[in-house]
Amino acid sequence: MDQYCVLGNPVEHSKSPWIHARFAQLTGQQLEYGKQLIALDGFDAAIEAFRAAGGKGCNITVPFKFQAAPLATTLTERARLAQACNTLRFDAGGAVYADNTDGVGLVNDIQGNAGVTIAGCELLLIGAGGAAAGVLGPLVEARPKRIVVTNRTLDKAQSLVERHAALAREHGVGLSAAALDEVGGPFDIVVNATASSLSGAGIPVADGVLKPGTLAVDMMYGPAADGFMAWARAHGAVPRDGLGMLVEQAAEAFQVFRGVRPPSARVLAELRAGLD
Ligand code: ATR
Structure with a gap:
Protein backbone atom coordinates (compact mmCIF):
# COMPACT_ATOMS: atom_id res chain seq x y z
CA MET A 1 0.00 0.00 0.00
CA THR A 101 -0.62 24.15 1.71
CA ASP A 102 -0.90 26.17 4.94
CA GLY A 103 -2.06 29.39 3.32
CA VAL A 104 -4.67 27.85 1.07
CA GLY A 105 -5.80 25.86 4.12
CA LEU A 106 -6.40 29.08 6.05
CA VAL A 107 -8.18 30.71 3.10
CA ASN A 108 -10.40 27.68 2.54
CA ASP A 109 -11.25 27.54 6.24
CA ILE A 110 -12.17 31.24 6.35
CA GLN A 111 -14.23 31.12 3.15
CA GLY A 112 -15.49 27.56 3.02
CA ASN A 113 -16.03 26.70 6.70
CA ALA A 114 -16.50 30.08 8.38
CA GLY A 115 -18.38 31.44 5.35
CA VAL A 116 -16.58 34.78 5.21
CA THR A 117 -15.57 36.12 1.78
CA ILE A 118 -12.09 37.61 1.86
CA ALA A 119 -12.44 39.63 -1.36
CA GLY A 120 -12.92 43.31 -0.53
CA CYS A 121 -12.15 42.85 3.21
CA GLU A 122 -9.77 44.77 5.43
CA LEU A 123 -7.47 42.15 6.94
CA LEU A 124 -4.91 42.32 9.76
CA LEU A 125 -2.19 39.67 10.00
CA ILE A 126 -0.42 39.65 13.37
CA GLY A 127 3.04 38.10 13.27
CA ALA A 128 5.88 37.85 10.76
CA GLY A 129 7.50 34.52 11.63
CA GLY A 130 7.21 31.24 9.80
CA ALA A 131 3.47 30.84 10.44
CA ALA A 132 2.66 34.28 9.00
CA ALA A 133 5.00 33.81 6.03
CA GLY A 134 3.25 30.54 5.23
CA VAL A 135 -0.14 32.17 4.72
CA LEU A 136 0.43 35.66 3.33
CA GLY A 137 0.64 34.71 -0.37
CA PRO A 138 -2.70 32.85 -0.49
CA LEU A 139 -4.33 35.62 1.61
CA VAL A 140 -3.20 38.16 -1.03
CA GLU A 141 -4.50 35.91 -3.82
CA ALA A 142 -7.94 35.92 -2.16
CA ARG A 143 -8.01 39.66 -3.04
CA PRO A 144 -8.89 41.49 0.16
CA LYS A 145 -9.01 45.26 -0.22
CA ARG A 146 -6.10 45.68 2.16
CA ILE A 147 -3.77 43.63 4.35
CA VAL A 148 -1.80 45.16 7.20
CA VAL A 149 1.00 42.97 8.58
CA THR A 150 2.04 43.88 12.11
CA ASN A 151 4.73 42.41 14.31
CA ARG A 152 6.65 43.08 17.50
CA THR A 153 9.80 43.26 15.37
CA LEU A 154 8.68 45.67 12.68
CA ASP A 155 11.45 45.03 10.17
CA LYS A 156 10.40 41.38 9.89
CA ALA A 157 6.89 42.55 8.92
CA GLN A 158 8.44 44.97 6.43
CA SER A 159 10.54 42.33 4.72
CA LEU A 160 7.58 39.95 4.54
CA VAL A 161 5.56 42.73 2.88
CA GLU A 162 8.38 43.53 0.47
CA ARG A 163 8.62 39.89 -0.59
CA HIS A 164 4.89 39.89 -1.43
CA ALA A 165 4.72 43.38 -2.95
CA ALA A 166 4.63 42.27 -6.59
CA LEU A 167 1.94 39.66 -5.88
CA ALA A 168 -0.14 42.30 -4.05
CA ARG A 169 0.17 44.74 -6.96
CA GLU A 170 -0.84 42.01 -9.39
CA HIS A 171 -3.99 41.30 -7.37
CA GLY A 172 -4.84 44.94 -6.57
CA VAL A 173 -4.36 44.45 -2.82
CA GLY A 174 -3.06 47.26 -0.59
CA LEU A 175 -0.31 45.57 1.42
CA SER A 176 1.59 47.38 4.16
CA ALA A 177 3.48 46.83 7.40
CA ALA A 178 2.75 48.68 10.66
CA ALA A 179 4.03 48.68 14.23
CA LEU A 180 1.82 46.89 16.77
CA ASP A 181 0.53 50.20 18.20
CA GLU A 182 -0.04 51.80 14.81
CA VAL A 183 -2.23 49.33 12.95
CA GLY A 184 -5.44 51.38 13.14
CA GLY A 185 -8.58 49.46 12.30
CA PRO A 186 -11.10 48.09 12.86
CA PHE A 187 -10.67 45.18 10.48
CA ASP A 188 -13.12 42.67 9.01
CA ILE A 189 -10.72 39.76 9.56
CA VAL A 190 -7.90 39.51 12.11
CA VAL A 191 -5.49 36.55 11.89
CA ASN A 192 -3.16 35.80 14.80
CA ALA A 193 -0.01 34.09 13.56
CA THR A 194 2.12 34.87 16.61
CA ALA A 195 3.40 32.59 19.28
CA SER A 196 2.66 35.20 21.97
CA SER A 197 0.10 33.00 23.72
CA LEU A 198 2.70 30.26 24.15
CA SER A 199 4.98 32.60 26.04
CA GLY A 200 2.09 33.68 28.26
CA ALA A 201 2.11 37.21 26.84
CA GLY A 202 -1.13 39.12 26.30
CA ILE A 203 -2.78 40.14 23.05
CA PRO A 204 -0.18 42.21 21.19
CA VAL A 205 -2.62 44.61 19.46
CA ALA A 206 -5.19 47.17 20.69
CA ASP A 207 -8.87 46.26 21.12
CA GLY A 208 -9.71 48.77 18.38
CA VAL A 209 -8.64 46.32 15.67
CA LEU A 210 -11.91 44.47 16.34
CA LYS A 211 -15.48 45.49 15.67
CA PRO A 212 -18.69 43.54 16.19
CA GLY A 213 -18.66 40.69 13.69
CA THR A 214 -14.92 40.73 12.93
CA LEU A 215 -13.73 37.20 12.19
CA ALA A 216 -10.79 36.67 14.57
CA VAL A 217 -8.75 33.58 13.68
CA ASP A 218 -5.96 32.15 15.78
CA MET A 219 -3.82 29.78 13.75
CA MET A 220 -3.35 27.65 16.87
CA TYR A 221 -5.95 25.38 18.41
CA GLY A 222 -6.58 23.89 21.82
CA PRO A 223 -5.52 25.76 24.97
CA ALA A 224 -2.94 27.85 23.02
CA ALA A 225 -5.80 29.61 21.22
CA ASP A 226 -8.00 30.21 24.29
CA GLY A 227 -6.67 33.66 25.25
CA PHE A 228 -7.05 35.14 21.77
CA MET A 229 -10.49 33.61 21.33
CA ALA A 230 -11.73 34.93 24.71
CA TRP A 231 -10.40 38.42 23.86
CA ALA A 232 -12.16 38.33 20.49
CA ARG A 233 -15.43 37.15 22.00
CA ALA A 234 -15.30 39.85 24.70
CA HIS A 235 -15.19 42.49 21.96
CA GLY A 236 -18.08 41.16 19.91
CA ALA A 237 -15.88 39.46 17.31
CA VAL A 238 -16.41 35.94 16.00
CA PRO A 239 -13.59 33.77 17.35
CA ARG A 240 -12.18 30.88 15.36
CA ASP A 241 -9.34 28.53 16.23
CA GLY A 242 -6.87 26.89 13.86
CA LEU A 243 -8.45 23.43 13.75
P1 ATR B 1 6.21 30.51 13.95
O1 ATR B 1 6.84 29.54 13.00
O2 ATR B 1 5.21 29.92 14.89
O3 ATR B 1 5.68 31.72 13.26
P2 ATR B 1 8.43 32.13 14.75
O4 ATR B 1 8.97 32.15 13.35
O5 ATR B 1 9.38 32.02 15.90
O6 ATR B 1 7.39 30.96 14.94
O7 ATR B 1 7.55 33.46 14.92
C1 ATR B 1 6.89 33.76 16.11
C2 ATR B 1 6.02 34.99 15.92
O8 ATR B 1 5.36 35.30 17.16
C3 ATR B 1 6.80 36.24 15.54
O9 ATR B 1 5.97 37.08 14.78
C4 ATR B 1 7.09 36.83 16.93
O10 ATR B 1 7.40 38.20 16.94
P3 ATR B 1 8.94 38.66 16.70
O11 ATR B 1 9.19 38.52 15.23
O12 ATR B 1 8.97 40.06 17.16
O13 ATR B 1 9.79 37.74 17.53
C5 ATR B 1 5.77 36.60 17.60
N1 ATR B 1 5.86 36.61 19.07
C6 ATR B 1 6.41 35.67 19.86
N2 ATR B 1 6.29 36.01 21.16
C7 ATR B 1 5.65 37.23 21.18
C8 ATR B 1 5.22 38.11 22.22
N3 ATR B 1 5.44 37.82 23.50
N4 ATR B 1 4.58 39.24 21.85
C9 ATR B 1 4.36 39.54 20.54
N5 ATR B 1 4.73 38.75 19.52
C10 ATR B 1 5.37 37.60 19.84
Missing part, protein backbone atom coordinates in the same frame (compact mmCIF):
# COMPACT_ATOMS: atom_id res chain seq x y z
CA ASP A 2 1.23 3.55 -0.70
CA GLN A 3 3.02 5.01 2.30
CA TYR A 4 2.85 8.60 3.59
CA CYS A 5 3.82 10.18 6.88
CA VAL A 6 4.27 13.37 8.83
CA LEU A 7 7.80 14.17 9.96
CA GLY A 8 8.48 16.49 12.87
CA ASN A 9 9.96 17.02 16.28
CA PRO A 10 7.80 16.86 18.30
CA VAL A 11 5.23 14.89 16.33
CA GLU A 12 3.61 12.70 18.97
CA HIS A 13 0.39 14.72 19.14
CA SER A 14 0.03 15.31 15.41
CA LYS A 15 -3.51 14.81 14.15
CA SER A 16 -2.34 14.38 10.55
CA PRO A 17 -2.31 10.54 10.62
CA TRP A 18 -5.92 10.47 11.79
CA ILE A 19 -7.04 13.15 9.32
CA HIS A 20 -5.35 11.53 6.30
CA ALA A 21 -6.56 8.04 7.24
CA ARG A 22 -10.10 9.41 7.46
CA PHE A 23 -9.73 11.22 4.11
CA ALA A 24 -8.51 7.96 2.56
CA GLN A 25 -11.44 6.02 4.01
CA LEU A 26 -13.99 8.55 2.76
CA THR A 27 -12.51 8.76 -0.75
CA GLY A 28 -11.72 5.04 -1.15
CA GLN A 29 -7.98 5.64 -1.48
CA GLN A 30 -5.64 2.82 -0.51
CA LEU A 31 -2.85 4.31 1.60
CA GLU A 32 -1.16 4.25 4.97
CA TYR A 33 -0.16 7.42 6.78
CA GLY A 34 2.16 7.32 9.79
CA LYS A 35 4.23 9.69 11.85
CA GLN A 36 7.98 9.88 12.35
CA LEU A 37 9.88 11.65 15.07
CA ILE A 38 13.17 12.72 13.56
CA ALA A 39 16.32 14.03 15.19
CA LEU A 40 16.82 17.78 14.93
CA ASP A 41 19.87 17.26 12.71
CA GLY A 42 18.39 14.30 10.85
CA PHE A 43 15.98 15.81 8.34
CA ASP A 44 17.75 15.00 5.04
CA ALA A 45 18.63 11.47 6.17
CA ALA A 46 15.06 10.79 7.31
CA ILE A 47 13.58 11.98 4.01
CA GLU A 48 16.07 9.90 2.03
CA ALA A 49 15.34 6.78 4.11
CA PHE A 50 11.58 7.22 3.75
CA ARG A 51 11.90 7.68 0.00
CA ALA A 52 14.26 4.74 -0.37
CA ALA A 53 11.71 2.57 1.47
CA GLY A 54 9.11 3.50 -1.16
CA GLY A 55 7.40 6.43 0.59
CA LYS A 56 5.17 8.36 -1.81
CA GLY A 57 4.99 11.64 0.06
CA CYS A 58 5.09 13.34 3.41
CA ASN A 59 4.04 16.33 5.40
CA ILE A 60 6.61 18.30 7.30
CA THR A 61 6.00 20.07 10.56
CA VAL A 62 7.94 22.02 13.17
CA PRO A 63 10.85 22.73 12.96
CA PHE A 64 11.73 21.32 9.54
CA LYS A 65 9.51 23.29 7.14
CA PHE A 66 12.42 25.55 6.21
CA GLN A 67 14.72 22.69 5.27
CA ALA A 68 12.69 21.06 2.52
CA ALA A 69 13.08 23.49 -0.41
CA PRO A 70 16.61 22.37 -1.40
CA LEU A 71 15.29 18.81 -1.92
CA ALA A 72 12.69 19.97 -4.45
CA THR A 73 12.90 19.45 -8.19
CA THR A 74 9.64 21.41 -8.44
CA LEU A 75 8.93 24.12 -5.86
CA THR A 76 5.49 25.73 -6.08
CA GLU A 77 5.30 29.52 -6.21
CA ARG A 78 3.43 29.61 -2.90
CA ALA A 79 6.14 27.54 -1.20
CA ARG A 80 8.83 29.78 -2.69
CA LEU A 81 7.10 32.89 -1.34
CA ALA A 82 6.54 31.28 2.06
CA GLN A 83 10.17 30.12 2.14
CA ALA A 84 8.81 26.94 3.70
CA CYS A 85 7.25 23.62 2.61
CA ASN A 86 4.83 21.40 4.45
CA THR A 87 4.17 18.87 1.67
CA LEU A 88 6.57 16.75 -0.39
CA ARG A 89 5.48 14.31 -3.08
CA PHE A 90 7.99 11.78 -4.38
CA ASP A 91 7.40 11.17 -8.09
CA ALA A 92 8.90 8.79 -10.64
CA GLY A 93 12.52 9.23 -11.63
CA GLY A 94 13.54 10.89 -8.36
CA ALA A 95 11.40 14.01 -8.88
CA VAL A 96 10.33 15.80 -5.70
CA TYR A 97 7.34 18.13 -5.79
CA ALA A 98 7.42 20.56 -2.85
CA ASP A 99 4.46 22.68 -1.80
CA ASN A 100 3.09 24.71 1.08
CA GLY A 244 -10.23 24.21 10.48
CA MET A 245 -6.99 25.43 8.93
CA LEU A 246 -5.30 22.22 10.09
CA VAL A 247 -7.88 20.06 8.32
CA GLU A 248 -7.95 22.25 5.21
CA GLN A 249 -4.17 22.29 4.78
CA ALA A 250 -4.31 18.50 5.08
CA ALA A 251 -7.08 18.37 2.45
CA GLU A 252 -4.95 20.36 0.04
CA ALA A 253 -1.96 18.09 0.76
CA PHE A 254 -4.16 15.02 0.18
CA GLN A 255 -5.10 16.48 -3.20
CA VAL A 256 -1.41 16.98 -4.02
CA PHE A 257 -0.71 13.36 -3.01
CA ARG A 258 -3.69 11.64 -4.59
CA GLY A 259 -5.36 14.07 -7.00
CA VAL A 260 -8.62 13.66 -5.10
CA ARG A 261 -10.48 16.24 -3.00
CA PRO A 262 -11.53 14.83 0.40
CA PRO A 263 -14.70 15.96 2.24
CA SER A 264 -12.85 18.29 4.62
CA ALA A 265 -15.86 19.96 6.26
CA ARG A 266 -17.18 16.58 7.34
CA VAL A 267 -13.80 15.53 8.74
CA LEU A 268 -13.46 18.86 10.59
CA ALA A 269 -16.87 18.31 12.20
CA GLU A 270 -15.85 14.79 13.24
CA LEU A 271 -12.55 16.01 14.66
CA ARG A 272 -14.27 18.75 16.67
CA ALA A 273 -16.85 16.31 17.98
CA GLY A 274 -14.06 13.97 19.03
CA LEU A 275 -12.24 16.71 20.90
CA ASP A 276 -15.28 18.00 22.83
Whole structure:
Protein backbone atom coordinates (compact mmCIF):
# COMPACT_ATOMS: atom_id res chain seq x y z
CA MET A 1 0.00 0.00 0.00
CA ASP A 2 1.23 3.55 -0.70
CA GLN A 3 3.02 5.01 2.30
CA TYR A 4 2.85 8.60 3.59
CA CYS A 5 3.82 10.18 6.88
CA VAL A 6 4.27 13.37 8.83
CA LEU A 7 7.80 14.17 9.96
CA GLY A 8 8.48 16.49 12.87
CA ASN A 9 9.96 17.02 16.28
CA PRO A 10 7.80 16.86 18.30
CA VAL A 11 5.23 14.89 16.33
CA GLU A 12 3.61 12.70 18.97
CA HIS A 13 0.39 14.72 19.14
CA SER A 14 0.03 15.31 15.41
CA LYS A 15 -3.51 14.81 14.15
CA SER A 16 -2.34 14.38 10.55
CA PRO A 17 -2.31 10.54 10.62
CA TRP A 18 -5.92 10.47 11.79
CA ILE A 19 -7.04 13.15 9.32
CA HIS A 20 -5.35 11.53 6.30
CA ALA A 21 -6.56 8.04 7.24
CA ARG A 22 -10.10 9.41 7.46
CA PHE A 23 -9.73 11.22 4.11
CA ALA A 24 -8.51 7.96 2.56
CA GLN A 25 -11.44 6.02 4.01
CA LEU A 26 -13.99 8.55 2.76
CA THR A 27 -12.51 8.76 -0.75
CA GLY A 28 -11.72 5.04 -1.15
CA GLN A 29 -7.98 5.64 -1.48
CA GLN A 30 -5.64 2.82 -0.51
CA LEU A 31 -2.85 4.31 1.60
CA GLU A 32 -1.16 4.25 4.97
CA TYR A 33 -0.16 7.42 6.78
CA GLY A 34 2.16 7.32 9.79
CA LYS A 35 4.23 9.69 11.85
CA GLN A 36 7.98 9.88 12.35
CA LEU A 37 9.88 11.65 15.07
CA ILE A 38 13.17 12.72 13.56
CA ALA A 39 16.32 14.03 15.19
CA LEU A 40 16.82 17.78 14.93
CA ASP A 41 19.87 17.26 12.71
CA GLY A 42 18.39 14.30 10.85
CA PHE A 43 15.98 15.81 8.34
CA ASP A 44 17.75 15.00 5.04
CA ALA A 45 18.63 11.47 6.17
CA ALA A 46 15.06 10.79 7.31
CA ILE A 47 13.58 11.98 4.01
CA GLU A 48 16.07 9.90 2.03
CA ALA A 49 15.34 6.78 4.11
CA PHE A 50 11.58 7.22 3.75
CA ARG A 51 11.90 7.68 0.00
CA ALA A 52 14.26 4.74 -0.37
CA ALA A 53 11.71 2.57 1.47
CA GLY A 54 9.11 3.50 -1.16
CA GLY A 55 7.40 6.43 0.59
CA LYS A 56 5.17 8.36 -1.81
CA GLY A 57 4.99 11.64 0.06
CA CYS A 58 5.09 13.34 3.41
CA ASN A 59 4.04 16.33 5.40
CA ILE A 60 6.61 18.30 7.30
CA THR A 61 6.00 20.07 10.56
CA VAL A 62 7.94 22.02 13.17
CA PRO A 63 10.85 22.73 12.96
CA PHE A 64 11.73 21.32 9.54
CA LYS A 65 9.51 23.29 7.14
CA PHE A 66 12.42 25.55 6.21
CA GLN A 67 14.72 22.69 5.27
CA ALA A 68 12.69 21.06 2.52
CA ALA A 69 13.08 23.49 -0.41
CA PRO A 70 16.61 22.37 -1.40
CA LEU A 71 15.29 18.81 -1.92
CA ALA A 72 12.69 19.97 -4.45
CA THR A 73 12.90 19.45 -8.19
CA THR A 74 9.64 21.41 -8.44
CA LEU A 75 8.93 24.12 -5.86
CA THR A 76 5.49 25.73 -6.08
CA GLU A 77 5.30 29.52 -6.21
CA ARG A 78 3.43 29.61 -2.90
CA ALA A 79 6.14 27.54 -1.20
CA ARG A 80 8.83 29.78 -2.69
CA LEU A 81 7.10 32.89 -1.34
CA ALA A 82 6.54 31.28 2.06
CA GLN A 83 10.17 30.12 2.14
CA ALA A 84 8.81 26.94 3.70
CA CYS A 85 7.25 23.62 2.61
CA ASN A 86 4.83 21.40 4.45
CA THR A 87 4.17 18.87 1.67
CA LEU A 88 6.57 16.75 -0.39
CA ARG A 89 5.48 14.31 -3.08
CA PHE A 90 7.99 11.78 -4.38
CA ASP A 91 7.40 11.17 -8.09
CA ALA A 92 8.90 8.79 -10.64
CA GLY A 93 12.52 9.23 -11.63
CA GLY A 94 13.54 10.89 -8.36
CA ALA A 95 11.40 14.01 -8.88
CA VAL A 96 10.33 15.80 -5.70
CA TYR A 97 7.34 18.13 -5.79
CA ALA A 98 7.42 20.56 -2.85
CA ASP A 99 4.46 22.68 -1.80
CA ASN A 100 3.09 24.71 1.08
CA THR A 101 -0.62 24.15 1.71
CA ASP A 102 -0.90 26.17 4.94
CA GLY A 103 -2.06 29.39 3.32
CA VAL A 104 -4.67 27.85 1.07
CA GLY A 105 -5.80 25.86 4.12
CA LEU A 106 -6.40 29.08 6.05
CA VAL A 107 -8.18 30.71 3.10
CA ASN A 108 -10.40 27.68 2.54
CA ASP A 109 -11.25 27.54 6.24
CA ILE A 110 -12.17 31.24 6.35
CA GLN A 111 -14.23 31.12 3.15
CA GLY A 112 -15.49 27.56 3.02
CA ASN A 113 -16.03 26.70 6.70
CA ALA A 114 -16.50 30.08 8.38
CA GLY A 115 -18.38 31.44 5.35
CA VAL A 116 -16.58 34.78 5.21
CA THR A 117 -15.57 36.12 1.78
CA ILE A 118 -12.09 37.61 1.86
CA ALA A 119 -12.44 39.63 -1.36
CA GLY A 120 -12.92 43.31 -0.53
CA CYS A 121 -12.15 42.85 3.21
CA GLU A 122 -9.77 44.77 5.43
CA LEU A 123 -7.47 42.15 6.94
CA LEU A 124 -4.91 42.32 9.76
CA LEU A 125 -2.19 39.67 10.00
CA ILE A 126 -0.42 39.65 13.37
CA GLY A 127 3.04 38.10 13.27
CA ALA A 128 5.88 37.85 10.76
CA GLY A 129 7.50 34.52 11.63
CA GLY A 130 7.21 31.24 9.80
CA ALA A 131 3.47 30.84 10.44
CA ALA A 132 2.66 34.28 9.00
CA ALA A 133 5.00 33.81 6.03
CA GLY A 134 3.25 30.54 5.23
CA VAL A 135 -0.14 32.17 4.72
CA LEU A 136 0.43 35.66 3.33
CA GLY A 137 0.64 34.71 -0.37
CA PRO A 138 -2.70 32.85 -0.49
CA LEU A 139 -4.33 35.62 1.61
CA VAL A 140 -3.20 38.16 -1.03
CA GLU A 141 -4.50 35.91 -3.82
CA ALA A 142 -7.94 35.92 -2.16
CA ARG A 143 -8.01 39.66 -3.04
CA PRO A 144 -8.89 41.49 0.16
CA LYS A 145 -9.01 45.26 -0.22
CA ARG A 146 -6.10 45.68 2.16
CA ILE A 147 -3.77 43.63 4.35
CA VAL A 148 -1.80 45.16 7.20
CA VAL A 149 1.00 42.97 8.58
CA THR A 150 2.04 43.88 12.11
CA ASN A 151 4.73 42.41 14.31
CA ARG A 152 6.65 43.08 17.50
CA THR A 153 9.80 43.26 15.37
CA LEU A 154 8.68 45.67 12.68
CA ASP A 155 11.45 45.03 10.17
CA LYS A 156 10.40 41.38 9.89
CA ALA A 157 6.89 42.55 8.92
CA GLN A 158 8.44 44.97 6.43
CA SER A 159 10.54 42.33 4.72
CA LEU A 160 7.58 39.95 4.54
CA VAL A 161 5.56 42.73 2.88
CA GLU A 162 8.38 43.53 0.47
CA ARG A 163 8.62 39.89 -0.59
CA HIS A 164 4.89 39.89 -1.43
CA ALA A 165 4.72 43.38 -2.95
CA ALA A 166 4.63 42.27 -6.59
CA LEU A 167 1.94 39.66 -5.88
CA ALA A 168 -0.14 42.30 -4.05
CA ARG A 169 0.17 44.74 -6.96
CA GLU A 170 -0.84 42.01 -9.39
CA HIS A 171 -3.99 41.30 -7.37
CA GLY A 172 -4.84 44.94 -6.57
CA VAL A 173 -4.36 44.45 -2.82
CA GLY A 174 -3.06 47.26 -0.59
CA LEU A 175 -0.31 45.57 1.42
CA SER A 176 1.59 47.38 4.16
CA ALA A 177 3.48 46.83 7.40
CA ALA A 178 2.75 48.68 10.66
CA ALA A 179 4.03 48.68 14.23
CA LEU A 180 1.82 46.89 16.77
CA ASP A 181 0.53 50.20 18.20
CA GLU A 182 -0.04 51.80 14.81
CA VAL A 183 -2.23 49.33 12.95
CA GLY A 184 -5.44 51.38 13.14
CA GLY A 185 -8.58 49.46 12.30
CA PRO A 186 -11.10 48.09 12.86
CA PHE A 187 -10.67 45.18 10.48
CA ASP A 188 -13.12 42.67 9.01
CA ILE A 189 -10.72 39.76 9.56
CA VAL A 190 -7.90 39.51 12.11
CA VAL A 191 -5.49 36.55 11.89
CA ASN A 192 -3.16 35.80 14.80
CA ALA A 193 -0.01 34.09 13.56
CA THR A 194 2.12 34.87 16.61
CA ALA A 195 3.40 32.59 19.28
CA SER A 196 2.66 35.20 21.97
CA SER A 197 0.10 33.00 23.72
CA LEU A 198 2.70 30.26 24.15
CA SER A 199 4.98 32.60 26.04
CA GLY A 200 2.09 33.68 28.26
CA ALA A 201 2.11 37.21 26.84
CA GLY A 202 -1.13 39.12 26.30
CA ILE A 203 -2.78 40.14 23.05
CA PRO A 204 -0.18 42.21 21.19
CA VAL A 205 -2.62 44.61 19.46
CA ALA A 206 -5.19 47.17 20.69
CA ASP A 207 -8.87 46.26 21.12
CA GLY A 208 -9.71 48.77 18.38
CA VAL A 209 -8.64 46.32 15.67
CA LEU A 210 -11.91 44.47 16.34
CA LYS A 211 -15.48 45.49 15.67
CA PRO A 212 -18.69 43.54 16.19
CA GLY A 213 -18.66 40.69 13.69
CA THR A 214 -14.92 40.73 12.93
CA LEU A 215 -13.73 37.20 12.19
CA ALA A 216 -10.79 36.67 14.57
CA VAL A 217 -8.75 33.58 13.68
CA ASP A 218 -5.96 32.15 15.78
CA MET A 219 -3.82 29.78 13.75
CA MET A 220 -3.35 27.65 16.87
CA TYR A 221 -5.95 25.38 18.41
CA GLY A 222 -6.58 23.89 21.82
CA PRO A 223 -5.52 25.76 24.97
CA ALA A 224 -2.94 27.85 23.02
CA ALA A 225 -5.80 29.61 21.22
CA ASP A 226 -8.00 30.21 24.29
CA GLY A 227 -6.67 33.66 25.25
CA PHE A 228 -7.05 35.14 21.77
CA MET A 229 -10.49 33.61 21.33
CA ALA A 230 -11.73 34.93 24.71
CA TRP A 231 -10.40 38.42 23.86
CA ALA A 232 -12.16 38.33 20.49
CA ARG A 233 -15.43 37.15 22.00
CA ALA A 234 -15.30 39.85 24.70
CA HIS A 235 -15.19 42.49 21.96
CA GLY A 236 -18.08 41.16 19.91
CA ALA A 237 -15.88 39.46 17.31
CA VAL A 238 -16.41 35.94 16.00
CA PRO A 239 -13.59 33.77 17.35
CA ARG A 240 -12.18 30.88 15.36
CA ASP A 241 -9.34 28.53 16.23
CA GLY A 242 -6.87 26.89 13.86
CA LEU A 243 -8.45 23.43 13.75
CA GLY A 244 -10.23 24.21 10.48
CA MET A 245 -6.99 25.43 8.93
CA LEU A 246 -5.30 22.22 10.09
CA VAL A 247 -7.88 20.06 8.32
CA GLU A 248 -7.95 22.25 5.21
CA GLN A 249 -4.17 22.29 4.78
CA ALA A 250 -4.31 18.50 5.08
CA ALA A 251 -7.08 18.37 2.45
CA GLU A 252 -4.95 20.36 0.04
CA ALA A 253 -1.96 18.09 0.76
CA PHE A 254 -4.16 15.02 0.18
CA GLN A 255 -5.10 16.48 -3.20
CA VAL A 256 -1.41 16.98 -4.02
CA PHE A 257 -0.71 13.36 -3.01
CA ARG A 258 -3.69 11.64 -4.59
CA GLY A 259 -5.36 14.07 -7.00
CA VAL A 260 -8.62 13.66 -5.10
CA ARG A 261 -10.48 16.24 -3.00
CA PRO A 262 -11.53 14.83 0.40
CA PRO A 263 -14.70 15.96 2.24
CA SER A 264 -12.85 18.29 4.62
CA ALA A 265 -15.86 19.96 6.26
CA ARG A 266 -17.18 16.58 7.34
CA VAL A 267 -13.80 15.53 8.74
CA LEU A 268 -13.46 18.86 10.59
CA ALA A 269 -16.87 18.31 12.20
CA GLU A 270 -15.85 14.79 13.24
CA LEU A 271 -12.55 16.01 14.66
CA ARG A 272 -14.27 18.75 16.67
CA ALA A 273 -16.85 16.31 17.98
CA GLY A 274 -14.06 13.97 19.03
CA LEU A 275 -12.24 16.71 20.90
CA ASP A 276 -15.28 18.00 22.83
P1 ATR B 1 6.21 30.51 13.95
O1 ATR B 1 6.84 29.54 13.00
O2 ATR B 1 5.21 29.92 14.89
O3 ATR B 1 5.68 31.72 13.26
P2 ATR B 1 8.43 32.13 14.75
O4 ATR B 1 8.97 32.15 13.35
O5 ATR B 1 9.38 32.02 15.90
O6 ATR B 1 7.39 30.96 14.94
O7 ATR B 1 7.55 33.46 14.92
C1 ATR B 1 6.89 33.76 16.11
C2 ATR B 1 6.02 34.99 15.92
O8 ATR B 1 5.36 35.30 17.16
C3 ATR B 1 6.80 36.24 15.54
O9 ATR B 1 5.97 37.08 14.78
C4 ATR B 1 7.09 36.83 16.93
O10 ATR B 1 7.40 38.20 16.94
P3 ATR B 1 8.94 38.66 16.70
O11 ATR B 1 9.19 38.52 15.23
O12 ATR B 1 8.97 40.06 17.16
O13 ATR B 1 9.79 37.74 17.53
C5 ATR B 1 5.77 36.60 17.60
N1 ATR B 1 5.86 36.61 19.07
C6 ATR B 1 6.41 35.67 19.86
N2 ATR B 1 6.29 36.01 21.16
C7 ATR B 1 5.65 37.23 21.18
C8 ATR B 1 5.22 38.11 22.22
N3 ATR B 1 5.44 37.82 23.50
N4 ATR B 1 4.58 39.24 21.85
C9 ATR B 1 4.36 39.54 20.54
N5 ATR B 1 4.73 38.75 19.52
C10 ATR B 1 5.37 37.60 19.84
